[in-house]
Amino acid sequence: MRRQKKFYAWGYADEDLSADEIKAWEAEIAQRFGLNGFDVTPPPKPDEIALRAPRVAVPESLQAIVRTDQLTRLEHSYGKAGFDTTRMFMRSVPNPPDAVAFPETEQDVVRLLDWCAEIGATAIPYGGGSSVVKGIEPPATADKVVTISTRHMDKVLEVDPISEAARIQGGIYGPAIEDQLRDSPFTMRHYMQAYRCSTLGGWIATRSGGHYATLYTHIDDFVESTRMVTPAGVMESRRLPGSGAGPSPDRLVLGSEGILGIVTEAWVRLRKKPTYRASASVRFKSFYDGADAVRAITQANLYPANCRLLEAREALPGVPWSSTEAVLVLAFETADHPVGAWMARALEICADHGGMADPNADDDNAHRSGAAGAWRNRFIRAPHYGEHAVARGILSSTFETAMTWERFRDFHQKITRVTRDTIERVTGREGTVTCRFTHVYPDGPCLYFTFAGVLDKRIALEQFMEVLSTCTAAAVEQGGTTTHHHAVGRFHRPFYDKQRPELFARALRGAKRELDPKGMMNPGVLIDP
Ligand SMILES: Cc1cc2nc3c(=O)[nH]c(=O)nc-3n(C[C@H](O)[C@H](O)[C@H](O)COP(=O)(O)OP(=O)(O)OC[C@H]3O[C@@H](n4cnc5c(N)ncnc54)[C@H](O)[C@@H]3O)c2cc1C
Structure with a gap:
């Protein structure tokens, strides 16, 4: 039986921090912010959240792979950012998907995209749903939304021991990749922090950053070729160790965030297990x-x-x-x-x-x-603390960016100051901010900021969004990137729009028009169709 994930926060429904872990963390937070105790909001139950009725009728031919029940729609409504958990604790889900589809084969994916095109529905590709940038959240403006979860496309299909690569389906979760490679001498080792509950297709679509701090920082460095089902047909690139034949088709797929199609398979580079x-x-x-x-x-x-x-x-x-x-x-x-x-x-x-x-x-x-x-x-353990912070009105979040070394020190000082000042201005009390390098390059680091403070529970969401948006805007204004590896999604869109060249946006829109003529794939993420 499938292990049920928490619909309102990170992790599985049957796991949590221990009472001792929570007690120690509460003591540390109370001391850090001079608090006497906490007002704890209980986590939501599915029937406490009213969802609008589904706006699609599922045809008989698809009923075996499409669901419209409350829990399934709730589980696929938000990603796993602090602002997502906050909205769940507010019991506020105004834009759930109308239906959630679970294709088992690539042919199912084609049938589902045809159905979405026929009924004029927005289609949202969904991997593990660990997006922290509103990447899988249905847009408020869509008339109908069908979320397409790849979770049954979860196999390592082929291992090439000579070239040390594997053909793997897009919906596979991190641990299943290593499990299915267990009898081989190989490993993929893309241990990003959300590894347990995110997928190869999601990593490719968001250009995720794994545990290697140098050389193989992004999933890009593992990808040998890709296969993507688009509304205009299947696009598959050739397996090659390298190629100078024009712009790389894989580069169009990597970071495409579901706006062009659904990544169903990829060949990825493996390595021997380290000894x-x-x-x-x-x-x-x-x-x-x-x-x-x-x-x-x-x-x-x-x-x-x-x-x-x-x-x-x-x-x-x-x-x-x-x-x-x-x-x-x-x-x-x-x-x-x-x-x-x-x-x-x-x-x-x-x-x-x-x-x-x-x-x-x-x-x-x-x-x-x-x-x-x-x-x-x-x-x-860190991701498990998120829901406990939200339950207590504690601001706790992160943002990440990158900068070249010659501007690093000044950039770090400015962003730290903006973050500290913004928390104080928005919440009326001092917060904390720290920085770490998650990935490093000869020409600069990825700076990953963690900040915390105390929110007013009545306006916690507004305060949260204002702090996070101000800090992200500052990183882009100061010449950094809106994201080093968390992707653009709907949350980073306004900052990404400032960062990327306008002509590139036009070229990307042109590519989208060819692959997705009706503009139905995840609109509003990266660009507007
Ligand atoms: C606790 C936590 C820790 C995290 N740590 C990291 C980290 O270390 N490194 C990092 O890079 N990110 C991290 N993230 C962010 C997130 O895990 C990544 O963006 C991840 O790559 C998303 O994968 P997913 O399968 O969950 O995709 P989803 O969240 O389901 O989707 C993300 C985006 O990809 C699209 N998409 C998903 N699957 C496909 C597909 N098969 N074809 C086409 N488009 C698709 C979706 O439409 C959406 O736009 C973290 C998130 C959390 C909650």
């Missing part, structure tokens, strides 16, 4: 000392698998909120050769910038212990 590992964590007096070390490591072309620079107060328990220290979680991995020499050189560079490596640095299991281990646990 040689070296991990370490390194403490720095300041974030900028750590940043200088990270820049030197990336520019030395060492390419660590993990190279996450974190503010210590964000990453480690017990570090006081006033601390300015940073910690770098560093790891190398391969299946072919010992990586000690690479680690030794990276630690030398860190030492040149005042970094102090933890004593377990050479231990193979260092990624599970010390600062690296603490960060790893937080990374895995």
